[in-house]
Amino acid sequence: MNAANTVRLILGDQLNASHSWFKQVDDEVLYVIAELRQETDYCLHHVQKICAFFASMAAFAEALQSAGHRVHYLTLDDSAAYRDLPALIESTLQDCKAKVFQYQRADEYRLLMQLQALAPKNVTVEEWDSEHFLLAFDEIPRQFTAGKHRRLENFYRLMRQRHHILMDGDEPCGGRWNFDSENRKRLTPSDIAELPEPLVFANDVTEILQRLDRHGVRYIGRADAQLLWPVSRRQALQMLDYFCGYLLPRFGRFQDAMTAEGSQRWSLYHSRLSFAINAKILHPRQVIDAALQAFEASEGAIDLAQIEGFIRQILGWREFVRGVYWANMPSYAELNSLGAERPLPDYFWTGETKMRCLSQAISQSLDYAYAHHIQRLMVTGNFCLLTGIDPKEVDGWYLGIYVDALEWVEMPNTRGMSQYADGGLVGTKAYAAGGNYIRKMSDYCGDCHYRVQDKIGDTACPLNSLYWHFMLAHRQSFSKNPRQSMIYKTWDKMPEETRQATLERAQWCLDNIEEL
Numbered sequence: 001m002n003a004a005n006t007v008r009l010i011l012g013d014q015l016n017a018s019h020s021w022f023k024q025v026d027d028e029v030l031y032v033i034a035e036l037r038q039e040t041d042y043c044l045h046h047v048q049k050i051c052a053f054f055a056s057m058a059a060f061a062e063a064l065q066s067a068g069h070r071v072h073y074l075t076l077d078d079s080a081a082y083r084d085l086p087a088l089i090e091s092t093l094q095d096c097k098a099k100v101f102q103y104q105r106a107d108e109y110r111l112l113m114q115l116q117a118l119a120p121k122n123v124t125v126e127e128w129d130s131e132h133f134l135l136a137f138d139e140i141p142r143q144f145t146a147g148k149h150r151r152l153e154n155f156y157r158l159m160r161q162r163h164h165i166l167m168d169g170d171e172p173c174g175g176r177w178n179f180d181s182e183n184r185k186r187l188t189p190s191d192i193a194e195l196p197e198p199l200v201f202a203n204d205v206t207e208i209l210q211r212l213d214r215h216g217v218r219y220i221g222r223a224d225a226q227l228l229w230p231v232s233r234r235q236a237l238q239m240l241d242y243f244c245g246y247l248l249p250r251f252g253r254f255q256d257a258m259t260a261e262g263s264q265r266w267s268l269y270h271s272r273l274s275f276a277i278n279a280k281i282l283h284p285r286q287v288i289d290a291a292l293q294a295f296e297a298s299e300g301a302i303d304l305a306q307i308e309g310f311i312r313q314i315l316g317w318r319e320f321v322r323g324v325y326w327a328n329m330p331s332y333a334e335l336n337s338l339g340a341e342r343p344l345p346d347y348f349w350t351g352e353t354k355m356r357c358l359s360q361a362i363s364q365s366l367d368y369a370y371a372h373h374i375q376r377l378m379v380t381g382n383f384c385l386l387t388g389i390d391p392k393e394v395d396g397w398y399l400g401i402y403v404d405a406l407e408w409v410e411m412p413n414t415r416g417m418s419q420y421a422d423g424g425l426v427g428t429k430a431y432a433a434g435g436n437y438i439r440k441m442s443d444y445c446g447d448c449h450y451r452v453q454d455k456i457g458d459t460a461c462p463l464n465s466l467y468w469h470f471m472l473a474h475r476q477s478f479s480k481n482p483r484q485s486m487i488y489k490t491w492d493k494m495p496e497e498t499r500q501a502t503l504e505r506a507q508w509c510l511d512n513i514e515e516l
Contacts (some may be wrong), residue, residue, distance in 0.1 A: 001072065001092070001095045001096055003026055003096055003097045003274065004029065004030035004070065004096040004097075004098055005028040005030060005096045005097075005098060005099050005100060006026075006029045006030070006099070006100040006101075006102060007029075007030050007032055007089075007092055007096055007100070007102070007104070007282075008021060008030070008031050008032065008059075008101075008102045008106075009031075009032050009089065009102070009103040009115075010031055010032065010033045010057075010060070010104070011103075011104070011106060011279060012033075012039065012053045012054075012056070012279065013041045013053070013107060013278050013279045013406055014056050014104050014130060014279075014280055014285070014492055015056055015057065015060040015231055015280050015281050015487065016131065016280040016281075017060070017063065017134055017281075018131070018283060019046050019104070019130070019131050019492070020378075021102075021104075021128070022064065022067065022069065024070040025067065025069055027070065029069070029070065030070045030071075030092075030096060031064055031069055031070065031071045031072065031099075031371060032071075032072045032088075032089075032092055032206075033057050033058065033060065033061050033071065033072070033073050033074070034073070034074040034085075034088055035054050035074060035075050035079060035080075035086060036076075036079050036082075036084070036088070036146075037076065037077075037079070037080070037215065038084045038085060038218070038494075039053075040076075040212070040217045040219075041131055041217070041218075043218055043396050043399050043400045044218060044219065044396070044400045044489050045153065045219055045220070045400045045401075046219065046221035046223050046365075046400060046403065047209070047212070047219040047220070047222070047223040047224070047399050048215070048221055048222070048224070048227060048228075048229065048364075048368070048369040048403055048407070049221075049255070049369050049400070049401075049402070049403045050208070050212065050219060051205040051208050051209065051227050052227060052229040052231060052275060052279075052369075052403050053483075054205075054208050055203055055205055055208060055227060055231040056075075056133060056231040056232070056279055056281060058255070060281075061073040063232070063233070063321050070072055070331070071311060071435060072290065073212060074088070075167040076126065076211045076212070076215050076217075077211060077214075077215075077293070080215065083401065084114070084117075084463055085111070085114055086114055086117070086118055087423050088154060089101065089118060089120070090118075090120055092429075093120050093123050094127065095139060099124065099125060099334055100123065100124045100125075101118070101120060101123050101124070101125050101126070101322045102125075102126045102127075102128060102130075103115050103125075103128065104127075104129065104130045105127055105129055105130055106129065107126065107322075107406060107408045108346055108406060108407045108408055109325075109330055109407065109408075110331045110407070115127070126213070126282050130250045130280065132280050132283060132284070132302075132463050133284070133319060133322060134159065134163060134284055134285060134318045134506050135313060135318055135322070135323060137326070138275070140322075140323050140326050143155065143158075143323055143329065144324060144326075144327035144328075145327065146328050146331075147425070148330065148425070149424055149425055149426075149428065150323070150324070150425075151505055152316065152320050153177070153310070155175075155316065155320050155323070156177070156178075156312060156315070156316035156320070157172075159315050159316060159319060160172065160177070160311075160315065160324060160498055161420060163285075165288065165292070165311060165315060165316065166292075166307070166308060167498055168267045169302060169486070171208065173304060174308075174330070176306045178308070178312070179252065179304060179308045179309060179310070182252070182253070182311075182440070183252040183253060183255050183305060183309045184256045185253045185254055185256075185440055186256060186257055186440065186442070187257045187258075187259050187260075187268075187307070187443070189460065191486070192259055192261050192265075193292060194273075195265035195268060195269075196241035196246050196247065196265065196269075197264050197265055198265065198266065198267040198272065199238065199239055199242040200228035201227065201228055201229065201230055201231070201235055202226040202227075202228070203226065203227040203231050203235075204225060204226060204227075205224075205225060205226075205227045208226045209223055219257055220266075220349060220366065220400065220401065220490060221365075221366045221367070221401065222366060222367050222368075228368070229275055229369075229403055230275070230276050232281070233281055233282075236273070236276035236281045236282050237282070239271070239272065239273060239276065240271075240273060240276075240282065240286075240290050241290075242285060242292035243271040243272075243273060243291075243296065244290055244291055244293075244325070245275040247269045247270070247271060248269075248294055248295070248302055248306055248307065248310065249298070249301050249302045249306060249480055250269050250306065251269045251270070251271070251306050251309060251310055252306035252307070252308065252310065252343070252355065253269075253305065253306065253493045254268060254269050254310030255269070255270070255309055255363075255372070255373075255374075256374045256377060256441055257364070257374075257441055257442070258357075258360075258361075258374060258379070258438075258441055258442035258443075258444060259442060259443050260360050260442070260443055260444055260447075262358065266364055266367075266368060266370075267368075267372070268369065268482075270370065270372045271310070271488065273287060273372065274404035275403045275404040277314070277318075277404075277462055278404050278406055278409065279346055280442040283396065284315070284318065286313050287314060288311060288314055290313060291307060291310055291311070292307065295307040301303070305349075310431075313331055314371075318409065321408070321409055321412035321413060321416075321426070322408055322409065323461075324409060324412040324416065324425060325408045325409075325444075326408070328422075328425065330423070332411065332412075332415070332422065332425075333395075333411065333415075335391070335415060335421050335422045335423065335425075336390075336391050336420060336421050337421055337423035337424075338388070338419070338420060338430075338474060339388075340385075340388040340389055340390055340391055340419070340421065341388065341390050342387055342388045342389050342390060342510075342513070343382070343389070344389055344390070344393040344394070344397060345513050345516075346514060346515055347359075347362065347514075347516075348362060348459050349365035349366075350362075350366075350378070350495055351366055353516055354448075354449035354450065354516060355383075355448065355449070355450065355461075355462060355463075355496070355516055356444045356445065356447060356448035356449070356450075357438045357442065357444040357445070357448070358379060358380065358383055358516075359375075360375075360378040360444055361375040361380050361395065362377075362380065365380075365401050365402065367404035369401065369402055370403060370404075371402070372404065374441065375418050376398070376402075376418070377413075377417065377418050377431060378411070378431065378433060378438070378441070379438065380462060381394075381414065381417075381418030381419065381431070381436075382418075382431065382433055382463070383463070383466075384418070384419060385418065385419050385420065385430065385431070385470065386432060386463065386466040386467055386469070386470045387466060387510060387513060388510075389419075389469075391414070391415050391419045391421040394414050394415070394418070395411055395414050398410050398413070398414045401413075412425075413426075417431065418431065427479070428483060429478075429481055429483040429484050430470075430474070430478065432467055432471065432485070433451040433463070433467065434455075434461070434463050434466075434467035434468075435450075435461035435463040435464050436452065436464075438452070438463065439452045445461070450460070450462065454470075455498075455501075455502050455505070456498070456501040456504075456505050460503075462516050464502075464508040465503070465505040465506035465509060466509055467505035468491060468499075468502050468503070468506065469502075469503055469507070469510070471484075471487060471488070471491070472491070472503070475488060
């Protein structure tokens, strides 16, 4: 390896071509990008997730080289000699006789701790900002207090005002900050017939799959030699254009809807841009600006509720969960306020369950490394919440199975919003629901083995009795929550025999959870 004065590390989720590092070409700077076993092995990943990151890293390395930069790319074959990332860096610095080592601040706590612990001899170590997020890292402590709830709506309004997005002077466009109440429509059969097919790609990842098998990397999910996810800036921009042109006009209205029909239209009106954004192939402001431009040019074809629902996810929610994560780590990863300890059922790895909602959401996740936010929150997440699954196991499953999952965004969504394991730091209530919510927002219940109308009996939807069991198990704390306290009056008015039968059905479901 030729000498270099400066070695710069680029992690797999730092593929930001607009970073200030790349404004000038310097022959004394060597960029290092590496496929690493520590990254394939820290949890059990979906094979498409691993392939998407490795293929994107390789494409980014090639783009940097084409622009004249010096790049040292290591495949799993090349990096196998190193036990972890610090060992690889130490060796590279010695081989290059480097005087300076620079890295962009990692977005995952475990990686940042590795990098900040580095102390190579006679080498200056410098940490740079990733130049990606819309809330500066240094401002997180001013906006989020460890151990305290920060109201999302207030944060979202702050970000709207600060970046002057969907604003009419000092007031929100349309006189409202939030159109969430208009974005909860169920898909009718005619709506389903009009769903567009998702834009997919055909990236050849044969060599990556061969490397994974050659090195004995364990993974889950369907492995295809032609990867459907965007792995380059050009492909990510194509997906952004497709979303703005074909999906955004109906995105908000159906963003919570679910359907088992039309398997070729599995992503509905969702953008599927989260992988490209989280890997920093696309900047969030670039995505927001493209959507706003499409909205303004649509002459009413895209209404305010559609664009606001999309902006809220990126400008509001994405930045919000990052703030929660960094304000509360590392203790956040240990929170388990509800004392959940049950292991994850085996069908989370196969999709083989008689509960059609679970089967649909899990099977889609295994096939595509993807499910939209309501499938994650109100199907798989709700089931784990009601049955008391250990939040560490829930974290591990979500972190591994989804192509866009990185710990900073996944953990507050699962341990916080979904499982209420943080005791309310993210959400103000536990997002628990019976089968009626699934019936309302999907067509999953129609051909299910269980009857969503029933609370008791052998064919009663398990979610119904499990909901009441869960709410009663935590009555002492939940009854103090004004958003949940009213539900106990409904329970108390039920006949005693109905209540007893409901709890007996719930206990059977818990005792026989693998048979559901």
